[in-house]
Amino acid sequence: MRTTEERLRDMRDAIDAAFRHLPSGRSDFEADEVVRFFLLKQVEIIGEAAFKISKDFKTAHSEIPWRKIEGTRHILVHxxxxxxxxxxxDIVTLHLEPLRKQVxxxxxxxxAG
Incomplete structure (x- = not known):
């Protein structure tokens, strides 16, 4: 079983991977199916890692929008x-950078930084 620190690192690593492959603009994003699905997978990983973190930890660190992150993963998967x-x-261009700082x-x- 992965620890909270490992799950947080998983989130950080997925954010970093998304940033490494983020297109320079919206039209490039729309034109590249492989990149779109790569970014989708990274957001799924972030949500899955968040989902597996204990409720107690999430309650103690409510500054992170855990439910939104988990809900997004649920929608993308199901x-x-x-x-x-x-x-x-919007997620990858507006929300991942602040989440990276929080993580x-x-x-x-x-x-464990």
Whole structure:
């Protein structure tokens, strides 16, 4: 079983992977199916890692939008046939950077940065 620190690192690693392959603009995102699905997978990984973190930890660190992260993963995995690419674009361009900072902060507080 993976530890909380490992799960947080999984989240951080998926965010970093998304950033390494983030297209330079929306039109490039729309034109590249492989990149879109790669980014989708990274967001799924982030959500799965978040889902596996204990409820107690999530309650103690409510500054992270755990439910939104988990809910997004649920939609992407179970409603895969109806992915909203606008939402995915917003997630990777607007929400991953602040989440990366929050995850880094948690890892630092845990002494696992």
């Amino acid at each position: 409603d895969y046939f109806d992915v909203n690419w606008d939402t995915l674009w 880094d902060d948690l890892l630092e507080r845990l002494g």
